[in-house]
Amino acid sequence: MAEAVAVKAGVSRFDLPQVLKEAALAAFVAFLLALPLAGLHLTAGDQGAMVVETRWSWVAIGVVAVFVGRLLLAVLRAVRPATRLSSGVAERGRQRFAAYLPYAAVAALIAAVALPFLPFSDRYIVDLGTTVLIYIMLAWGLNIVVGLAGLLDLGYVAFYAVGAYTYALLGTTYGWSFWVCLPVAGTMAAFFGILLGYPVLRLRGDYLAIVTLGFGEIIRIILLNWVAFTGGPNGISSIPRPSFFGLPFTRRPDEGEVPFHEFFGIDYSGEHRVIFLYYLILILALITNLFVLRIRKLPIGRAWEALREDEIACRALGLNPTNIKLSAFALGAMFGGFAGSFFATRQGFISPESFVFIESAIILAIVVLGGMGSQTGVVLAGIALIVLPEIAREFAEFRMLVFGGAMVLIMTWRPRGLLSHREPTVRLAPRGKGAG
Amino acid sequence: MTDALLDVEHLTMRFGGLVAIDDLSFSARDREITAIIGPNGAGKTTVFNCLTGFYKPTVGRLTLKGHDGERHLLERLDGFRIARAGVARTFQNIRLFPQMSVLENLMVAQHNMLMRASAFSIAGLLGLARYRDAENEALGLAEEWLRRINLVESADRAAGTLPYGDQRRLEVARAMCTKPVLLCLDEPAAGLNTRESAELNDLLLDIRESQGIGILLIEHDMSVVMRVSDHIVVLDYGEKIADGEPEAVRNDPSVIRAYLGEEEDSTLPPEVADDMQSDAGARG
Numbered sequence: 005m006a007e008a009v010a011v012k013a014g015v016s017r018f019d020l021p022q023v024l025k026e027a028a029l030a031a032f033v034a035f036l037l038a039l040p041l042a043g044l045h046l047t048a049g050d051q052g053a054m055v056v057e058t059r060w061s062w063v064a065i066g067v068v069a070v071f072v073g074r075l076l077l078a079v080l081r082a083v084r085p086a087t088r089l090s091s092g093v094a095e096r097g098r099q100r101f102a103a104y105l106p107y108a109a110v111a112a113l114i115a116a117v118a119l120p121f122l123p124f125s126d127r128y129i130v131d132l133g134t135t136v137l138i139y140i141m142l143a144w145g146l147n148i149v150v151g152l153a154g155l156l157d158l159g160y161v162a163f164y165a166v167g168a169y170t171y172a173l174l175g176t177t178y179g180w181s182f183w184v185c186l187p188v189a190g191t192m193a194a195f196f197g198i199l200l201g202y203p204v205l206r207l208r209g210d211y212l213a214i215v216t217l218g219f220g221e222i223i224r225i226i227l228l229n230w231v232a233f234t235g236g237p238n239g240i241s242s243i244p245r246p247s248f249f250g251l252p253f254t255r256r257p258d259e260g261e262v263p264f265h266e267f268f269g270i271d272y273s274g275e276h277r278v279i280f281l282y283y284l285i286l287i288l289a290l291i292t293n294l295f296v297l298r299i300r301k302l303p304i305g306r307a308w309e310a311l312r313e314d315e316i317a318c319r320a321l322g323l324n325p326t327n328i329k330l331s332a333f334a335l336g337a338m339f340g341g342f343a344g345s346f347f348a349t350r351q352g353f354i355s356p357e358s359f360v361f362i363e364s365a366i367i368l369a370i371v372v373l374g375g376m377g378s379q380t381g382v383v384l385a386g387i388a389l390i391v392l393p394e395i396a397r398e399f400a401e402f403r404m405l406v407f408g409g410a411m412v413l414i415m416t417w418r419p420r421g422l423l424s425h426r427e428p429t430v431r432l433a434p435r436g437k438g439a440g
Numbered sequence: 441m442t443d444a445l446l447d448v449e450h451l452t453m454r455f456g457g458l459v460a461i462d463d464l465s466f467s468a469r470d471r472e473i474t475a476i477i478g479p480n481g482a483g484k485t486t487v488f489n490c491l492t493g494f495y496k497p498t499v500g501r502l503t504l505k506g507h508d509g510e511r512h513l514l515e516r517l518d519g520f521r522i523a524r525a526g527v528a529r530t531f532q533n534i535r536l537f538p539q540m541s542v543l544e545n546l547m548v549a550q551h552n553m554l555m556r557a558s559a560f561s562i563a564g565l566l567g568l569a570r571y572r573d574a575e576n577e578a579l580g581l582a583e584e585w586l587r588r589i590n591l592v593e594s595a596d597r598a599a600g601t602l603p604y605g606d607q608r609r610l611e612v613a614r615a616m617c618t619k620p621v622l623l624c625l626d627e628p629a630a631g632l633n634t635r636e637s638a639e640l641n642d643l644l645l646d647i648r649e650s651q652g653i654g655i656l657l658i659e660h661d662m663s664v665v666m667r668v669s670d671h672i673v674v675l676d677y678g679e680k681i682a683d684g685e686p687e688a689v690r691n692d693p694s695v696i697r698a699y700l701g702e703e704e705d706s707t708l709p710p711e712v713a714d715d716m717q718s719d720a721g722a723r724g
Contacts, residue, residue: 295565298564298565299561299564299565302554302558302561302564302565303547303550303551303554303555303558303561303564304555304558304561304564306540306544306547306548306551307548307551307555309537309539309540309544310537310540310548310551313536313537313538313539313540314535314536314537316494316531316535317531317535317536317537318520318548319493319494319519319520319523320492320519320523320528320529320531320535320615321520321523321528321548321549321551321614321615321618322520322521322523322524322551322552322618323520323548323551323552324520325520426539426598428540428541428543428544428596429544430541430543430544430547430575430579431541431543431595431596432543432579432582432583432586432592432595432596
């Protein structure tokens with residue numbers, strides 16, 4: 005074994021032609037990719053006509069960078085051969101890391117609460133924070149279905165849409181308030197979750213993913229085409245904004261209403277609503293998190309995980325797979341619905357364009373990247389996946405390229421997600437000794 | 441026949457034109473270990489799959505005397521309802537929940553009791569005392585079984601990381617945590633070394649003595665079968681060719697023929713005869 009490792013390390017250290025060949029191959033692939041991506045640039049010419057510019061220097065820089073990078077990687081590997089041989093060491097490191105997690109979580113929570121009042125934060129930062137929290141909440145909800153129950157759901161955005169449209173329609177048609185609509189939207193989404201769950205009870209893995217993908221598209225296309233009911237592509241606008249216990253966030257309120265700023269005797273500022281929305285989603289997300297953390301330790305949560313591990317064994321132990329799957333779909337969808345109605349009230353306008361497949365993909369990516377089933381991992385991945393494209397705006401048209409590259413890097417570095425350590429839901433605590 | 445724990449009557453299972461089990465009848469009693477043996481492809485696992493609801497038998501009636509003496513017709517029940525009626529099983533290729541801890545595996549087995557106590561999670565979410573009591577009770581039962589299989593120390597390990605023999609015994613313990621009246625074991629000794637196999641024998645005898653339930657056993661390892669079973673049913677090509685006490689089955693000419701093939705002269709080769717002799721000695 006040790007010999008084999010030494011031989012392998014030796015190969016990567018001394019086999020220069022092999023390393024050069026690999027680097028050349030990587031550079032060639034980079035050339036093929038860079039040719040259309042960086043080499044050709046469309047600009048508007050004198051009379052507004054399209055002009056294709058060529059940027060060969062960019063291509064050259066890219067190819068050389070990849071070639072040198074691949075060489076450096078090979079050298080690095082040779083210098084530090086196989087550090088992760090012993091899985092036991094890695095496991096212990098992970099456990100030590102897990103011991104710090106509660107402190108990290110508390111610190112993150114304090115940071116999240118303080119965010120709107122930090123010196124550098126402005127409207128943009130708080131808005132971005134709200135977006136991140138929506139995705140974190142969605143991912144926490146999806147974590148029930150994908151992370152715990154192991155049911156690959158590519159159509160999660162459908163429940164988000166159901167929640168958003170439920171609130172938008174009830175709010176604009178009947179003038180129901182956000183707080184009344186929130187549980188209704190959750191219930192509607194849960195109902196749709198069961199609706200999706202029934203036909204896919206027997207499916208697993210790839211097949212399940214395809215059907216859920218189709219389900220998500222069906223919902224979106226219905227929303228798009230049922231113009232009389234949903235407004236079709238025009239969407240629904242002037243959705244009622246939430247109020248602070250009956251105090252609206254408006255400069256000039258309707259007759260008989262006292263606005264938020266007058267009640268508290270402060271000057272009107274558009275930021276009040278932004279900050280209020282931020283805290284609202286923070287509370288909703290935390291409720292989601294607490295619920296998932298708690299239910300994971302209950303029999304139903306353990307049954308979800310057992311179902312993910314082995315459905316046949318579950319059956320043999322008297323667990324009813326139908327109920328367990330449907331409850332996972334329903335509860336996961338319910339949180340999607342909550343997040344959806346928050347989204348509707350925050351935007352004030354929704355249309356089917358907000359609920360396209362890429363949204364499902366991003367939510368799923370957050371769950372997978374975070375480490376399936378890890379609640380803390382979702383936070384890290386959510387921040388990474390939503391904030392990264394914002395930072396990458398500087399790279400203009402290469403923004404999504406940077407995003408994709410970062411995802412590839414993370415998955416190579418941590419194939420099982422950022423936090424893959426799983427904590428048992430129950431232990432034989434000292435209780436055993438005390439009672440016995 | 442009526443006082444038996446399990447009555448299998450005229451069980452037939454056809455897959456298209458293939459008759460896997462043909463008109464099989466036998467019964468199993470509580471406080472007894474009943475072994476089903478037979479050459480490869482004789483239909484032993486098919487019997488188990490019919491019994492535990494993974495297949496629907498083509499013909500036949502399977503009657504189980506449940507916890508309070510009520511009768512269940514297993515051929516009419518879904519798999520998970522059969523488990524609730526009191527039939528627990530293990531699998532030929534171990535089916536634990538590998539990423540869950542050893543203790544969690546035993547807790548999942550008590551799902552139905554805990555689910556009722558948690559009022560479908562509502563009492564559990566609120567942390568009511570009635571759920572906490574039920575959880576403590578379940579933990580108590582799990583701990584008791586961990587002691588029996590000597591895995592208390594490993595309670596928090598992921599079940600998939602246990603040595604093979606421990607996984608086998610954990611699967612048996614998990615099945616027992618469902619509080620069954622009939623425990624069905626599909627080749628529990630497969631792949632075990634001598635020491636692990638002996639530990640498993642002790643566990644099975646202990647379950648028979650202390651739990652007072654019936655055990656149905658499929659096994660290839662004759663040393664296990666002869667040592668622990670009270671009653672043996674021999675299958676060949678889906679038909680029962682012998683049924684009785686180990687001693688009688690061992691000497692049944694049709695069994696010997698099924699296992700060793702037709703001999704020109706009906707005497708056994710000397711090695712085989714010696715083997716059987718030593719087995720008999722070990723049993724006594």
